[in-house]
Amino acid sequence: MSEKESKKASIKELSPIDVYMLLPKTNCKECGEENCMAFAAKLVNREMTLEQCPPLLKKENAKAYKDLWEMLKPPIKEVSIGSDDQAIKIGGKYVMYRHEFTYTNPTAIAIDVTDEMLDEEIVRRVKKTQQFSYEYIGSTLKLNMIAIRSTSNDPDKFKTCVRKVAEHTKMPFILCTFDPKISEAGLMAAPKAQPLLYAATKDNWKDMAELALMYKCPLAVFAPNNVTLLRSLAKTLLQYGVKDLVLDPGTLSGDGLGAMINNFTMIRRAAAKRGDEILGFPLIGTPIATWIENPEASAEVNSWNEAYLAATLIDRYADILILHSTEGWVLLPNVVLRQNIYTDPRKPVAVEPGLRVLGTPNENSPVMFTTNFALTFYTVASDIESGGIDSYLLVVDSEGIAVDCAVAGRKLTAEKVAEALKEAKMEEKVKHKKLIIPGKAARLSGEIEETSGWEIMVGPRDSSDIPKYLKEKWNSS
Amino acid sequence: MLEKESKEELQNLLDLLNRFEEIELEDVEMEIGDLELWLQSSVAAPRVMPRVSPAASPLKARPTSILQADFIPPIEKYPGQIAEVTLGATKSQGGSRGKSLTIGGERAPAFYLFETSTPNPPIISLDVFDTTIPLAKPVKTHFKEVLGDPVAWAKLAVDRYGADIITLHLISIDPLVNDTSPSEAAKIVENVLQAVDVPLVIGGCGDPKKDLEVFEKVAEVGAGERFLLSSVTQDMDIERACAAAKKHGHAVLSFTPMDLNQARQLNRRLYDFLPKEQIIMDTTTAALGYGLDYAFTIMERARLAALMGDPELQHPMSSGTTNAWAAREAWKKMDPEWGPRELRGPIWETVTAITLLLAGVDLFMMMHPAAVQTLKDIIGKLAAGKSVSSERIANWVPTKI
Numbered sequence: 067m068s069e070k071e072s073k074k075a076s077i078k079e080l081s082p083i084d085v086y087m088l089l090p091k092t093n094c095k096e097c098g099e100e101n102c103m104a105f106a107a108k109l110v111n112r113e114m115t116l117e118q119c120p121p122l123l124k125k126e127n128a129k130a131y132k133d134l135w136e137m138l139k140p141p142i143k144e145v146s147i148g149s150d151d152q153a154i155k156i157g158g159k160y161v162m163y164r165h166e167f168t169y170t171n172p173t174a175i176a177i178d179v180t181d182e183m184l185d186e187e188i189v190r191r192v193k194k195t196q197q198f199s200y201e202y203i204g205s206t207l208k209l210n211m212i213a214i215r216s217t218s219n220d221p222d223k224f225k226t227c228v229r230k231v232a233e234h235t236k237m238p239f240i241l242c243t244f245d246p247k248i249s250e251a252g253l254m255a256a257p258k259a260q261p262l263l264y265a266a267t268k269d270n271w272k273d274m275a276e277l278a279l280m281y282k283c284p285l286a287v288f289a290p291n292n293v294t295l296l297r298s299l300a301k302t303l304l305q306y307g308v309k310d311l312v313l314d315p316g317t318l319s320g321d322g323l324g325a326m327i328n329n330f331t332m333i334r335r336a337a338a339k340r341g342d343e344i345l346g347f348p349l350i351g352t353p354i355a356t357w358i359e360n361p362e363a364s365a366e367v368n369s370w371n372e373a374y375l376a377a378t379l380i381d382r383y384a385d386i387l388i389l390h391s392t393e394g395w396v397l398l399p400n401v402v403l404r405q406n407i408y409t410d411p412r413k414p415v416a417v418e419p420g421l422r423v424l425g426t427p428n429e430n431s432p433v434m435f436t437t438n439f440a441l442t443f444y445t446v447a448s449d450i451e452s453g454g455i456d457s458y459l460l461v462v463d464s465e466g467i468a469v470d471c472a473v474a475g476r477k478l479t480a481e482k483v484a485e486a487l488k489e490a491k492m493e494e495k496v497k498h499k500k501l502i503i504p505g506k507a508a509r510l511s512g513e514i515e516e517t518s519g520w521e522i523m524v525g526p527r528d529s530s531d532i533p534k535y536l537k538e539k540w541n542s543s
Numbered sequence: 544m545l546e547k548e549s550k551e552e553l554q555n556l557l558d559l560l561n562r563f564e565e566i567e568l569e570d571v572e573m574e575i576g577d578l579e580l581w582l583q584s585s586v587a588a589p590r591v592m593p594r595v596s597p598a599a600s601p602l603k604a605r606p607t608s609i610l611q612a613d614f615i616p617p618i619e620k621y622p623g624q625i626a627e628v629t630l631g632a633t634k635s636q637g638g639s640r641g642k643s644l645t646i647g648g649e650r651a652p653a654f655y656l657f658e659t660s661t662p663n664p665p666i667i668s669l670d671v672f673d674t675t676i677p678l679a680k681p682v683k684t685h686f687k688e689v690l691g692d693p694v695a696w697a698k699l700a701v702d703r704y705g706a707d708i709i710t711l712h713l714i715s716i717d718p719l720v721n722d723t724s725p726s727e728a729a730k731i732v733e734n735v736l737q738a739v740d741v742p743l744v745i746g747g748c749g750d751p752k753k754d755l756e757v758f759e760k761v762a763e764v765g766a767g768e769r770f771l772l773s774s775v776t777q778d779m780d781i782e783r784a785c786a787a788a789k790k791h792g793h794a795v796l797s798f799t800p801m802d803l804n805q806a807r808q809l810n811r812r813l814y815d816f817l818p819k820e821q822i823i824m825d826t827t828t829a830a831l832g833y834g835l836d837y838a839f840t841i842m843e844r845a846r847l848a849a850l851m852g853d854p855e856l857q858h859p860m861s862s863g864t865t866n867a868w869a870a871r872e873a874w875k876k877m878d879p880e881w882g883p884r885e886l887r888g889p890i891w892e893t894v895t896a897i898t899l900l901l902a903g904v905d906l907f908m909m910m911h912p913a914a915v916q917t918l919k920d921i922i923g924k925l926a927a928g929k930s931v932s933s934e935r936i937a938n939w940v941p942t943k944i
Contacts, residue, residue, distance in 0.1 A: 163847070165840045182943065202832065217943050242940045264940070268609060290933035294614040301612040306605050322931035323924050327901070328657045335617045344612060355939040367556060370890065374917060377894040381839075381901050390944060395882030398872060399831060399894045406836035415801065415837055441833050467800065468833075468869070474749035475800075476778075509719050528871055 080137065082106040088130045088137070090121040109138060112160070112167070141338045141346050142385075144171065145284050145310045147211070147262045148238025154210055156312070156385040157348030162338040165411050172408040173379075174386045175400065176211035176240055178354055181218045181227035188227065192234045194392050200401060203444045207401040213264070213354075213388045214252065216243040221251035228255035240264050240286075240388065246273035253281050262286055262386070264350070265314060271299055275306045283310075286350055290316030291325055293332060300344050311347040312386065319356040319375055327382055334383040348385035351376070357390050369396050376400045380407055416466030417443045421490035425456035430542035432457045433492055434502040434525065434532070435483060437464035437472050446529040453533030458495065462486045470506040480513035487518050498542040504529075559685075559889075559913040616657045621850040625649040625857050625905075626819040627663065628794055630708060630771050631742020637767035637792065641740035644708055646823075646905040647859035652846060653903040656928045664926035665900060667907045667915055668708040668744055669700040670865050673723075673731050674715040679874035681888035682910050693731055694738045701739045704912045705919075710744035710773065711735055716757050717748035725760035732761050736768065744771040744796075744908070751779040759787045766791040771906075773861075774798035774825060777809050785816030796861055797824040801834075801841050803848070807855040823906060824858040830870040831895045838862075839902050846903035859905035867895035868910065889913040897921065 086106035097118045099105040108114040116122060116138065122131050144158030158170045177195040179188045192212055200207040212231055216224040224243065231239065232255065239261035241252040249263055260281065265288035266274040278285040285308050289296035296315055303311060315329035316322075330349055336342040353375040357368045373396040376387050380403050389396070419438045424447065436446045438461050450457060462482050464472035472478035487493075487501065501520040503511060505527030515522045526535045627648040632638025648662035675691040685704075689696040693711060700706040713728050715721040723731075732745065745761055747754030758772050774796035775784045788795050797813055799805040806826050813822055826845055829838045842860055849856040868874055873891035874884055881887060892914035896907055900918070909915050 163843060164836075165844050180943070215940055217941050219941060244940055271609070272607075290937050291931065292933075294612070297614045298609050298612040302606050302610045305610060316933050316936055318931055318933060318936060320931075321924055321927070321929040322933070323921060324654060324656050324928045325931055327654055327925070331655060332616050332657055335619075336614075340617050342617075352936075352939060354944075355936040357944045358939045358942045359935050366886075370556065370886075370917070373890050374893050374897055374921070377897055378901070381898050393882050393886075394877075394880045395887040395890055398881055398887065399890055402832040402872065403835070403894055403898065406832065407839070409836050411836070411840050415834065439834075441829075465800070470869070475776075476750070528875070530871065530875075 080110055082110050085109050085134065085137065088134050089119065090127060090130070092121050094121060096120045109134075112170075140170070141341065142334075143310070143347050145312060145348050147174075147240075147260065147284055149258050149260045152236045152238060153260070154238050159338070159385075162334055162383075164407060168410045168412075169408045171385065172404050173384055174210040175376075175397075175404075176213040176386065176388045177209060177392055178213040178215055178242070178388055178390050179227065179231060180215045181220070181223040183227075185230060188230050189234055191392060192231055192237075196235050196237060198397065200398060202402060202405060203441065203448060205405065207405055209397070209401070211238050211240060211386070213240040213242050216245070216248045216252075219245070219248070221248045224248045225251040225255045228252040232256045232259065238262070240386075242388075244270055244288075246270055246277060249274065249277055253277060253283070257281065260284075262312060262350075264288070266299060266303060268295060268299065271303060272306075275303050275308050278308050278310075279306075284312055285310065286312040286314055288314040288316070290314075291318060291322065291329065292316075293329055296333075297344055300347065304344065312350050313345065313347050314350045314352065317352040317355045317375065317379065319353075319359055319371055323375075323378070327378065330379070330382045330384065349383055350386040350388070351379035351384035352388045353379065354388050354390040365391075369393050372396060373399065377403050380404050413440075414466075415440055417461060419461045419463035419486065421492075422447065422459040422461060424450050424459055425454070427456040427458055427496075429495070429497045431496065432502055432536060432540050432542075433460065433496055433500065434458070434504075435460040435462050435486065436504060436529075437462055437467060437469050437478055439464065439466050439468045439472075442468045446532075449529040449532055453536075455533060455536060457536075458490075458492065460486050460490055460492070469504045473507050473510060478507060478510070480510055480517040483510070483514050484518035487520060496542070500542070502535075502540075556913060556916055559916065618658050619651075621650055622852040623850045623854070623857055625846075625849060625859060626822070628820055628823050628859050630744070630769055630794060632767055632769040632792070636769070638769055639736065639740070640742050640768065642742075643769065644742055649846075649903070650850070652850065653901055654925045656925075660928060661926045663905070664922050665905045665907065666707055667909055667919055667922075668710045669704060669706040669915060670712060670908055670910050671696045671700055671709050671735070672712045672714055673728075674721060676714060679868045679884075679888055681874065681885045682868065684885070685912050694734050697735045697739045701741055704915060706741060706915075708742045708744065709735075709739065710746050710908045712746035713757060713761075714746075714748055716753055717750060718753055720748070722753075725757045728757045729760045729764040733764055736765065742769065742771075744773050746773045751776055755779055755784055758784060762787040762791040762793050765793070769793060771796055771823060771861075775809070775813065777805065781809075781812050782816060785813060788821060789817060794821045794823060797822055797858070799824075799826055801827045801829075801837055803841060803845055803856070806845065807853075810855045810858065819857065822858050823861050824856070825861040825863065828862040828864055828866045828895070828899065830867045830873070831891055831898070832870045832872060835895060835898060839898050842899060842902035842904060860903055861906040862896075862899045862904040862908065864892060864896045864899065864904075864907045864914075865910040867892040889917075893917050 089102045091102050093101040097105050140158050140160045142157045142159040146153045155171050161167045179191050195209045198209045241261045242264045243249050263283050263285045265286040287299045318326040333345045337346040353372045356371045369391040416438050417440050464478045467477050499520045502523045502525040508524045511522045625647045629645045631640040631643040646663050651658040673693040689699050715723040716728050770793045772795045797809050826841045845856045873888045889911040896918045
């Protein structure tokens with residue numbers, strides 16, 4: 067079905083056969099695959115890389131390697147910011163829409179500091195950025211970079227500020243100033259840091275290009291609400307020899323919201339669908355600019371606007387964001403959204419129904435159930451595990467729907483629960499006959515008790531309260 | 544830049560966000576009640592699009608001035624168009640509403656203004672419940688004086704929060720709740736019709752048998768009002784549901800659980816009885832952090848496929864965005880570093896809504912007034928598509944905050 071929509075727009079479909087034709091065809095299995103065709107299929111799916119084929123790396127295959135590399139490289143160039151092992155990669159995207167292929171390299175989020183902030187303030191913001199961490203179904207959500215802005219217009223102050231930041235973090239930087247002299251002062255403070263230089267404009271592009279080449283830095287290009295100028299500048303800088311660009315078509319809020327979304331969308335479509343190599347670079351968004359656009363608004367309103375601007379840009383192709391607010395309520399929805407948008411769209415929404423053994427339960431351990439909606443299951447399992455509770459968790463087939471919805475939609479019934487208990491042979495595993503049910507399934511408690519013959523205990527409505535609930539209520543006898 | 548109007552908007556928003564400070568923050572459990580369903584998505588095949596031409600060779604003379612490049616907006620032609628559906632009927636249209644609202648009609652993806660303007664801006668419906676239900680604390684704050692009183696609630700939604708349309712959720716009809724009879728439910732609808740003059744969406748309880756009985760009765764007492772019956776599902780007697788809508792001039796919401804093939808299937812069955820212009824579809828909304836990725840991608844795929852000519856998906860899309868409150872990050876008290884839930888909650892709903900707005904949703908069913916106001920403001924600005932000056936942000940870097 068939906069294959070239609072992308073087929074028409076795409077330049078060319080890449081098939082494993084195209085790739086296979088260029089491989090050494092030795093079927094040597096050195097890559098770990100059964101044969102070259104299987105390896106080609108993995109390459110096309112981006113599950114393996116060319117470097118995993120030893121024969122291909124031999125000198126006589128140099129041309130094939132180069133051709134394959136061209137064939138497989140993403141339409142959005144991958145750009146690295148920062149030095150060595152601390153570097154962060156952005157861009158590298160293969161597609162415009164996430165259902166076409168998993169998005170690579172989640173949007174990097176930077177928090178700003180300025181060279182006129184007090185030292186304590188700088189250190190506080192850097193530490194807060196570095197320490198930001200949120201546990202979300204099995205992954206840790208983090209912030210990624212520091213954007214250092216020159217508001218003083220004084221090279222020395224900027225240098226001092228960069229030095230200060232470098233003392234406190236190894237996170238990559240973005241050096242923000244339109245003045246090449248100030249930018250250079252910042253680079254001198256951290257000559258090997260390979261920060262992103264923000265930004266080349268129509269007025270300073272040449273000097274910024276020189277700095278980027280001299281210090282081997284990626285360079286951002288800024289042409290607010292003028293994609294033609296942005297493309298001209300990018301073309302010029304590429305010709306100048308700068309290889310790693312990051313494009314900024316401007317983050318406009320208020321009445322400019324539509325223009326902003328359109329600029330980002332047009333650029334990404336031109337690159338991903340039309341093969342425009344000049345625009346085939348990562349995009350940077352600056353929701354922080356809304357604070358400058360609305361100087362009269364309160365911090366709360368600016369934070370609010372910044373939060374949804376950031377979300378809009380995560381949805382619409384930004385590869386880096388610079389934010390000002392460090393409020394948890396601004397950052398949390400955005401790091402979660404980023405996690406959602408960058409997951410593999412092929413990941414199934416349901417898990418296998420059946421019994422899960424958590425920890426080392428015995429015949430007196432509690433028995434609970436949940437549904438097989440993947441997110442529900444992982445949330446419940448992780449809450450139980452982090453509470454260190456030995457228990458049996460029965461995953462009932464609700465056709466992949468969350469508890470409350472499954473109850474309302476009759477996808478979770480007393481019969482299904484009774485059936486699951488029977489299939490898992492729970493009566494043989496525990497001495498008691500008590501089943502703890504989700505609080506959101508409370509209204510089925512009578513029916514389940516009748517159908518299954520088990521005594522029902524209604525658990526908490528949110529699984530984070532399970533440890534507390536068991537401590538207060540669980541008694542197997 | 545800040546004109547009087549937008550200043551007032553900001554002030555309103557601030558008021559809405561600050562209301563929580565006026566009341567004490569006791570801990571209250573939360574629940575959404577009429578949550579919609581989600582499930583099983585089909586597996587998307589990977590698509591890969593390599594570039595064809597190799598990069599230009601870099602070793603040319605270094606330019607001394609800007610090399611002019613042109614930029615031609617990458618415009619696409621779409622063979623398909625989304626159907627237009629009108630909700631609510633004025634006196635001259637056979638109903639009693641103050642105005643009717645039309646959604647759909649798109650010929651390009653959502654807000655691709657470089658291709659075409661938005662024919663009918665998306666609309667936002669405020670949720671109204673016919674019985675007391677547990678609500679997230681930050682939401683309850685705004686509705687506590689009207690809980691359990693659908694007439695007062697509807698008036699509040701329209702008068703204070705400026706709702707252009709409301710969704711009356713008839714939760715009490717659920718056989719496992721109050722088992723309110725179809726004629727009693729119809730009475731509630733009549734009362735609400737008299738209290739407000741905006742178009743109505745009629746929400747059921749999720750029990751396909753009971754919903755159908757109630758829809759039949761409600762369709763009859765609201766004949767000509769062009770309700771949206773929310774919703775018709777695969778396990779319902781489709782023929783009867785459509786007959787009620789057709790006879791009395793209502794639209795239906797075709798609801799499926801996150802699966803494009805099921806959405807097509809159900810729409811196909813509806814075509815036997817109803818014209819396209821009476822069908823809106825809902826492929827299920829999951830909360831930010833709790834499956835929004837699936838909801839977003841299903842909707843984006845549905846809309847792109849519809850525009851590329853898939854006739855079975857060419858309907859305006861609806862989202863139960865209130866589902867955002869199912870995320871514990873939206874309603875729960877958390878460590879202070881995550882901020883008060885009175886801000887975290889509505890921004891959660893807002894971010895969920897914006898994400899789906901960009902995927903192509905035409906009708907939002909929402910809850911928190913600040914989220915509603917923000918989305919309304921965004922839609923207004925996007926639909927206006929004004930040209931703007933970028934002067935101020937051009938100098939954002941050295942500007943102090």
